[in-house]
Amino acid sequence: MQPQTLQIATWLLYINGFFAFANFVDSRMELGYIRRFFTFGPVYGLAVIAAHVLGGLLMANERKIGYNIAVVASFTPFVSNLIVYRSLIGVSFLSAIFDIALIALLLHTQSRSHQKVWFR
Structure with a gap:
């Protein structure tokens, strides 16, 4: 079982991933603006969404890469x-x-020490 700091961080990553997707679709928001006006925008936006979702998912499964x-x-x-x-x-x-x-x-000490010891 993970410490409370990592559990809350995992939930925040999932929630931020959802809002990043909504932000990406709406061109009035930051990721939507980047998607619309920069050539690297779509790739950057999808990478941000994927990073939030994959980070939360892999961290919930106790992976160091997550x-x-x-x-x-x-x-x-x-x-x-x-x-x-x-x-x-x-x-x-x-x-x-x-x-x-x-x-x-x-970056809390409890989170860092737990991931160093228990994550694969």
Whole structure:
């Protein structure tokens, strides 16, 4: 059984993956804007969605690669905000709080020590 920090991080990854998909479909949102106006946009958007879903799925199955993908996926909202708004926070302060919480949960000492010992 995983510690509470990793369980909450897994759920946040799934939820962020769903909202990343909705964001990708809507051209008024960050991923939709990147999809529409940049040549690398569709590939980047699908990679962000896949990183959130695969990171959560593989982390739930106790795979080290899933933890690494999840850490990378947790930083993608900030990269998207930098591309679109030239700012780390973007326009939604509440969304930024959840993004920071996901990073904190994944990089917490309890999460890191558990994945080092128990993940394959």
